[in-house]
Amino acid sequence: MNRDEIANKVFLGRAKPGNDNPIAPTVKFGINPQPNHSYDPEKAKFHLKKAGLTTLKVDLSVAEAGFTGAIDAGVLYQQHAKPAGIDLNVIRESDDGYYDYVWLKKPWTCGYWNGRPTCD
Numbered sequence: 001m002n003r004d005e006i007a008n009k010v011f012l013g014r015a016k017p018g019n020d021n022p023i024a025p026t027v028k029f030g031i032n033p034q035p036n037h038s039y040d041p042e043k044a045k046f047h048l049k050k051a052g053l054t055t056l057k058v059d060l061s062v063a064e065a066g067f068t069g070a071i072d073a074g075v076l077y078q079q080h081a082k083p084a085g086i087d088l089n090v091i092r093e094s095d096d097g098y099y100d101y102v103w104l105k106k107p108w109t110c111g112y113w114n115g116r117p118t119c120d
Contacts, residue, residue: 001080002039009076010069022117029119044084057087060108065098067112074110 003017019037023030048056062074074090081088093102103109 001077003037004039005080006073006076010073023119024116027116027118027120039080041080041084044081044086048085053085055085055087057089058108059089059091059106060110061091061093061102061106062110063093063095063098063102065095066103066110070110070112 007013007015007017017037018024019032021031021033025032048054060074060077062070064070067073071090071092074088074092078088078090103111
């Protein structure tokens with residue numbers, strides 16, 4: 001996914017891509033793991049081919065209950081995945097009952113974690 005575009009368009013520039021690190025760079029002893037990941041649909045195509053696939057179809061269940069902007073993020077993610085041959089089917093779920101009927105019950109869902117692990 002194009003993390004910078006999601007940070008700018010969904011979170012209106014108030015977010016920064018985390019490079020798959022749960023520890024924020026502002027935390028004492030925090031590091032930025034290498035390599036820095038960037039949007040690369042050709043690399044995704046390479047890995048699909050390595051797995052014996054030329055295309056992939058997956059469902060992503062989203063709702064604003066997961067986090068504000070989750071639906072927009074899902075639609076952007078869908079657009080980012082398409083050039084890699086990934087058909088991302090964004091399923092807009094109801095906010096009502098999201099955590100009872102969707103979260104951790106469907107294969108791929110959205111959510112937001114406010115907790116911050118520390119390394120000290």
